[in-house]
Amino acid sequence: MFQQIVDAAPRFFSYYNVLFLLQALAATFLLSLVGCVLGFLFGFLLAVTRRTTGWRLLPLRVLTIVYTEAFRRIPFLVTLMLVFFAFQAVRLETSMFTVALISVCLIATAFIAEIVRGGLTSVHHNQWDAAAAMNFTYLETLRYVIVPQAWKVMLPPAFSFFVLFIKDTALASQIGVIELTFAGKVFANKGFPSALVFGTILVLYFLLSWPLARFGRWMEVKLAPTRTR
Amino acid sequence: MNFVVDFSAIWPRVPYLLGGAWLSLQIAFLAFCGGMVIGLFGAMAKTYGGPWVRRPVDFYVGFFTNTPQLVQIYFIFFALPDWGIRLSPYTAVLLGMTLNAGAYLTQVQRAGFASVHRAEIEAAETLGFTRMQSVRFVILPHIMKTLFPPLSNLYILMTLGTSMASVFGVEELTGRAFNVNSETFRSIEVFVVAAVIYIVITFIATLLLAGVGRKFFRAKMSYL
Numbered sequence: 001m002f003q004q005i006v007d008a009a010p011r012f013f014s015y016y017n018v019l020f021l022l023q024a025l026a027a028t029f030l031l032s033l034v035g036c037v038l039g040f041l042f043g044f045l046l047a048v049t050r051r052t053t054g055w056r057l058l059p060l061r062v063l064t065i066v067y068t069e070a071f072r073r074i075p076f077l078v079t080l081m082l083v084f085f086a087f088q089a090v091r092l093e094t095s096m097f098t099v100a101l102i103s104v105c106l107i108a109t110a111f112i113a114e115i116v117r118g119g120l121t122s123v124h125h126n127q128w129d130a131a132a133a134m135n136f137t138y139l140e141t142l143r144y145v146i147v148p149q150a151w152k153v154m155l156p157p158a159f160s161f162f163v164l165f166i167k168d169t170a171l172a173s174q175i176g177v178i179e180l181t182f183a184g185k186v187f188a189n190k191g192f193p194s195a196l197v198f199g200t201i202l203v204l205y206f207l208l209s210w211p212l213a214r215f216g217r218w219m220e221v222k223l224a225p226t227r228t229r
Numbered sequence: 230m231n232f233v234v235d236f237s238a239i240w241p242r243v244p245y246l247l248g249g250a251w252l253s254l255q256i257a258f259l260a261f262c263g264g265m266v267i268g269l270f271g272a273m274a275k276t277y278g279g280p281w282v283r284r285p286v287d288f289y290v291g292f293f294t295n296t297p298q299l300v301q302i303y304f305i306f307f308a309l310p311d312w313g314i315r316l317s318p319y320t321a322v323l324l325g326m327t328l329n330a331g332a333y334l335t336q337v338q339r340a341g342f343a344s345v346h347r348a349e350i351e352a353a354e355t356l357g358f359t360r361m362q363s364v365r366f367v368i369l370p371h372i373m374k375t376l377f378p379p380l381s382n383l384y385i386l387m388t389l390g391t392s393m394a395s396v397f398g399v400e401e402l403t404g405r406a407f408n409v410n411s412e413t414f415r416s417i418e419v420f421v422v423a424a425v426i427y428i429v430i431t432f433i434a435t436l437l438l439a440g441v442g443r444k445f446f447r448a449k450m451s452y453l
Contacts, residue, residue: 004311073385073431074424075392077403082424085416089232170297174396181300188307195308202296202304209295 005196012192012200024183025204027097031169031179035101036162039108040116046109047116048142064113071110077171079103084175100172100179104165111161119154120146156220163212167205180204238413239422249405250426256401257388260323264330264387271335276342286335293332299393301325306397318397326390333383341376370446377448381438385431392427402426 046064049057071079080103087094123146131141173182184201188194271290274282293301302325305316316324345368353363395404406423410416442448 069432070424070428073389073428075389075403075427077392077395078406078420078424078427081406081420082417085420089417091232167295167297170299171393171396173299181297181303184300184303193308193311195304195311198300198304198308201300202292205296205300206292210291213295 005193008193008196012187012196017187020186021180021183021200021204024178024180025208027177028166028169028179028181028205029208031097031100031104031172031177032162032166035104035169036108036112036158036165038105039112040158042105042109043112043114044116046113047120050113050117051120052138068110068113071107072114074107076103076107076168077174079107080171080175096172096175096177099175100169100177103172104169107168108161108165112158115157115161116150116154118157119150122153123149152223156216156223159216159219160213163209163216166209166212170205234418235415236418236422238415239409239418242409242413243422246402246405246409246423246426249400249402250430252399253388253391253394253401253403254430256319256323256326256391256394256399257384260326260330260391261384261387263323263327264334265338267327267331268334268336268338271331272338272342275335275339290332290335293329294336298325298329298390299396301329302393302397318394318399322391322394322397322399326387326393329390330383330387334380337376337379337383340379341372344375345371373446374448377438377442377446378450381435381442381450384438385434388431388434389427 046068049060050064050068052061074082080100083103083106084096084099087099127145127149128141131145136145169179170181172179173185176182180201184197187197271286274286278286302322305325306318306321309316309321349367349371350363353367358366391401392403394401395407398404400408402423406419410419413419439450442450
């Protein structure tokens with residue numbers, strides 16, 4: 001069996017195959033990066049909405065809670081299928097990459113909203129009160145008081161969620177997005193030994209995820225809050 | 230744009246989907262238990278083992294936490310038969326999920342081990358506790374209090390992760406949703422129902438786990 005892998009290896013690592021693999025790797029990376037950046041924006045909005053007070057915004061608050069609780073409990077595969085068939089139902093022509101990107105955004109928004117909420121809650125309540133006493137509006141409080149203190153708490157978990165999500169995007173191969181796992185399936189169907197193909201795919205994922213995970217851990221140590229209140 | 234949402238074809242098949250959900254829960258539970266055992270040994274090896282025990286465990290944890298579960302199961306399912314190891318889809322998924330869970334649970338449990346301070350054990354000794362007593366009354370309550378919330382989070386995430394099994398033809402909730410989809414062609418409706426079932430079962434799991442954690446381990450857990 002090992003002989004078979006060794007024999008197939010030069011054929012497998014030809015120039016165009018490697019190019020295809022690297023493009024697929026870039027697609028995987030982009031999918032999770034763009035998804036998580038947009039997810040961070042929307043998640044932030046959601047978390048900020050959830051902390052508002054006043055009865056006028058109550059329906060909005062309920063909506064954000066329902067959204068975050070629901071989308072954190074739906075598997076990525078099911079979300080993908082929902083978005084995929086929703087586009088089909090309204091007869092909208094989109095690339096599979098867009099479908100996957102929207103699904104990533106939907107899920108990342110929900111998860112990061114919780115992370116941001118955790119960050120906002122981590123700032124001691126006295127700070128909110130002090131800002132209120134100084135007649136800051138809600139947005140001013142966030143901009144000048146809360147976020148400068150909370151971002152250190154939010155960034156490490158948000159980053160580790162991003163690294164975690166790189167691996168979840170493997171499921172996007174199921175709807176035909178050309179990313180790393182899909183490339184693996186293509187090569188396996190072409191008749192290369194599956195051990196070689198999927199071994200390579202695993203190693204490529206590892207090479208993408210491991211440095212980022214290490215960086216995340218480094219950042220966590222670096223940004224560790226110096227005080228708790 | 231003449232799409233009509235129509236659930237009428239789905240209702241008779243809801244029990245079928247719920248049967249799939251039961252299988253999902255089983256897979257998650259079995260994989261979690263297996264992962265707990267692997268994680269316990271891994272965490273012990275990482276905490277008390279010498280470098281030659283630690284390094285392979287580090288490699289295992291690093292590799293399995295930095296590669297996608299889906300591709301791991303692909304490898305188990307498609308590459309191992311080349312060496313003559315032929316696994317059924319169910320076994321392959323269970324094995325992949327267990328190994329994956331074992332890696333994450335090694336990390337989690339190691340953190341739990343690290344949270345027990347030497348001084349606490351010494352205090353227990355000073356008070357005349359036997360070794361069993363200090364494990365039962367000092368170490369375990371402490372470990373469980375810190376570990377229970379991350380463990381239950383991981384359990385919920387694993388329940389969601391079982392949807393991957395459908396890729397390999399295991400008929401759990403997502404797999405059965407695909408089946409119903411190809412019978413009825415009410416795609417959105419089927420997956421909405423499946424999503425709702427997932428939300429409900431994980432929500433019940435969260436409530437139960439938070440209840441247990443609060444009652445027995447005095448862990449700080451919210452019900453939402």
